[in-house]
Amino acid sequence: MLYINGKWKVAQSKERMSVYNPANLEIIGEVAFGGANDVKEAIQAASAAYKSWKKTSADEKSRYLNKISSLLKSMEEELAVTITKEMGKPLKESLGEVKLAIAYIDWYAEEAKRIYGETIPASSPDKRILVLQEPIGITGAITPWNFPAAMVTRKLAPALAAGCPVILKPASTTPLTAIKIFEAIDEAGLPKGVANLVIGSSSEIAQTLLDSKEVRKLTFTGSTEIGKKLMSEASRTVKKVSMELGGHAPFIVFSDADLEKAAEAAVASKFRNAGQTCVCTNRIYVHQEVADEFTNKFVEKVKRLKIGNGMEKDTDIGPLINEDSLAKVIEHVEDAEQKGGLIVCGGKKVENYDKGVFYEPTVIQNANESMKIAAEETFGPVVPIFTFKTEEEAIERANHPDYGLASYCFTSDLNRAFRVMESLEYGIIGINDSMPTTAQAPFGGVKESGVGREGGKYGIKEYLEEKFVSLNIG
Numbered sequence: 030m031l032y033i034n035g036k037w038k039v040a041q042s043k044e045r046m047s048v049y050n051p052a053n054l055e056i057i058g059e060v061a062f063g064g065a066n067d068v069k070e071a072i073q074a075a076s077a078a079y080k081s082w083k084k085t086s087a088d089e090k091s092r093y094l095n096k097i098s099s100l101l102k103s104m105e106e107e108l109a110v111t112i113t114k115e116m117g118k119p120l121k122e123s124l125g126e127v128k129l130a131i132a133y134i135d136w137y138a139e140e141a142k143r144i145y146g147e148t149i150p151a152s153s154p155d156k157r158i159l160v161l162q163e164p165i166g167i168t169g170a171i172t173p174w175n176f177p178a179a180m181v182t183r184k185l186a187p188a189l190a191a192g193c194p195v196i197l198k199p200a201s202t203t204p205l206t207a208i209k210i211f212e213a214i215d216e217a218g219l220p221k222g223v224a225n226l227v228i229g230s231s232s233e234i235a236q237t238l239l240d241s242k243e244v245r246k247l248t249f250t251g252s253t254e255i256g257k258k259l260m261s262e263a264s265r266t267v268k269k270v271s272m273e274l275g276g277h278a279p280f281i282v283f284s285d286a287d288l289e290k291a292a293e294a295a296v297a298s299k300f301r302n303a304g305q306t307c308v309c310t311n312r313i314y315v316h317q318e319v320a321d322e323f324t325n326k327f328v329e330k331v332k333r334l335k336i337g338n339g340m341e342k343d344t345d346i347g348p349l350i351n352e353d354s355l356a357k358v359i360e361h362v363e364d365a366e367q368k369g370g371l372i373v374c375g376g377k378k379v380e381n382y383d384k385g386v387f388y389e390p391t392v393i394q395n396a397n398e399s400m401k402i403a404a405e406e407t408f409g410p411v412v413p414i415f416t417f418k419t420e421e422e423a424i425e426r427a428n429h430p431d432y433g434l435a436s437y438c439f440t441s442d443l444n445r446a447f448r449v450m451e452s453l454e455y456g457i458i459g460i461n462d463s464m465p466t467t468a469q470a471p472f473g474g475v476k477e478s479g480v481g482r483e484g485g486k487y488g489i490k491e492y493l494e495e496k497f498v499s500l501n502i503g
């Protein structure tokens with residue numbers, strides 16, 4: 030169902046689509062498949078709702094968000110199961126995602142109360158300069174399949190806290206989690222039209238949002254390719270955009286690092302969500318002096334990872350989302366082998382395991398920069414290991430010409446940690462930490478990894494605009 034103007038609806042076209050479990054290709058749901066007319070209806074509803082939502086007090090907005098949060102807390106298990114069933118990640122990871130998704134709502138329930146304006150000393154005694162913070166307006170939000178809950182709340186919560194009505198389009202592969210989040214929104218009694226859900230044709234929905242002059246903001250999480258298209262289209266109506274796009278994270282291990290901790294952290298960073306996150310390690314650089322020792326520790330842990338349906342208790346690695354993802358993984362592995370890479374574990378599709386596509390966790394030694402995997406986002410459970418001799422060389426090779434989302438560095442030398450942190454061209458840097466994402470910190474990338482930040486006090490600014498008022502009291 031779609032959720033427009035406070036009501037559950039079928040699509041105007043009456044079209045529907047099936048939702049599949051990628052682990053076994055079973056149909057797990059049927060949803061309405063909306064299009065341009067549904068978005069137009071949602072824009073109309075949001076426009077009417079905006080008149081009062083923008084004037085709603087911070088306390089009241091906060092109360093609605095707290096109510097949504099407590100309803101979602103009572104649905105944690107149900108949400109986690111839905112995530113695992115519609116996109117495949119292990120249930121323990123889904124539970125972690127649900128907690129993160131709720132943490133964003135909790136954070137912005139408080140941040141709604143901290144939208145401060147400013148007064149600036151004027152140049153004349155007769156003048157007063159005021160800076161007001163106002164909601165930017167109706168917001169279109171487009172989210173990906175790999176975090177069906179957290180990417181939704183990371184946009185919805187700050188937008189609502191800022192006073193902006195939202196029209197959300199979740200990924201077509203994972204609409205069921207979004208529907209559950211909207212069930213909580215409905216039960217919380219959010220005024221009609223403030224939050225709307227339109228599932229359906231991505232190009233039609235995006236185009237209608239982009240064509241509308243009433244929609245003043247587009248926030249997108251997904252591939253760099255689609256992000257660039259949307260940015261260029263958004264220029265026609267000079268919409269403000271936030272773009273959370275692809276990444277290609279390097280993971281640098283210096284000879285002074287705690288190799289056991291580094292190996293453990295690299296496994297978590299590389300293989301969670303079967304390697305399908307924008308901040309997953311895509312390249313490991315190890316100092317040549319410790320390369321063998323680190324690789325042995327790392328590979329030993331990788332070999333222990335259990336592949337399976339995410340609903341099975343001990344599963345560490347679930348399925349890839351679809352055959353296209355599998356094709357990319359295979360292409361990267363074959364290309365690396367042809368260019369001198371040595372596969373030290375994995376390297377194959379898992380045969381005879383249910384109907385989904387599963388790929389073995391794979392480690393490639395002797396990696397070099399001519400390989401596709403050294404430059405392109407793999408989005409799968411494969412990692413190449415490169416070696417380096419000096420700190421300068423590691424930094425130079427870790428910086429990517431196009432991507433700049435997350436990067437990781439393992440060292441026990443504080444001076445080095447500072448030097449590396451300041452030289453890496455990435456929006457997020459984990460020093461001896463491969464899981465930096467948290468609700469209170471600014472998440473986002475530089476270069477072609479994106480524009481804008483989500484999370485913390487930074488995330489709400491994306492939905493606000495400064496209004497300058499000059500007051501002559503003379």
Ligand code: NAP
Binds near residue numbers: 229235252255434473
């Ligand atoms: P995607 O193909 O770009 O899809 C993302 C969203 O865009 C989906 O809702 C999709 O809808 C929609 N979309 C697809 N084609 C569109 C079009 N022509 N116009 C408007 N919308 C369109 O990306 P994905 O495969 O879902 O996600 C993986 C990518 O997201 C990776 O590159 C990953 O690094 C990135 N990502 C980035 C972050 C971050 O915070 N930086 C977080 C997570 C993921 P349909 O599903 O209906 O096609």
